[in-house]
Amino acid sequence: xxxxxxxxxxxxxxxxxxxxxxxxxxxxxxxxxxxxxxxxxxxxxxxxxxxxxxxxxxxxxxxxxxxxxxxxxxxxxxxxxxxxxxxxxxxxxxxxxxxxxxxxxxxxxxxxxxxxxxx
Numbered sequence: 001x002x003x004x005x006x007x008x009x010x011x012x013x014x015x016x017x018x019x020x021x022x023x024x025x026x027x028x029x030x031x032x033x034x035x036x037x038x039x040x041x042x043x044x045x046x047x048x049x050x051x052x053x054x055x056x057x058x059x060x061x062x063x064x065x066x067x068x069x070x071x072x073x074x075x076x077x078x079x080x081x082x083x084x085x086x087x088x089x090x091x092x093x094x095x096x097x098x099x100x101x102x103x104x105x106x107x108x109x110x111x112x113x114x115x116x117x118x119x
Contacts, residue, residue: 013046013050015053015060018046018053018057019060019100020100020101020104022039022054022067022100023097023101023104025043026066026067031081032081033078033081034078035072035076035078035079036051036054036058036076036079037051037076039054058079060104060105064096064099064100064105065092065093066093067080068081068082081093
């Protein structure tokens with residue numbers, strides 16, 4: 001997945017663009033996991049200055065119940081798709097990803113979600 005490649009000529013993707021691309025990536029790679037830096041670079045092909053935007057997008061996905069983060073031994077948080085507890089939970093995660101792929105949630109004016117809480 002590549003935000004820059006899907007939106008040629010767009011140098012600064014919106015938060016909704018990043019949420020949508022992350023949801024698509026997680027749908028296609030359900031076992032993927034990485035730090036925010038790795039997600040920005042390897043999953044989305046974004047520059048290091050986009051890390052804040054990726055953090056906000058991950059918070060949107062966390063609030064939707066599709067992403068979890070865990071602190072790694074190196075101190076960084078690694079994000080991955082949430083593992084379902086039951087078949088009904090799996091269906092809810094898939095439905096949330098469907099919604100996020102089709103139309104990420106409406107954001108406050110300025111297209112910014114609140115910053116994620118610091119662990």
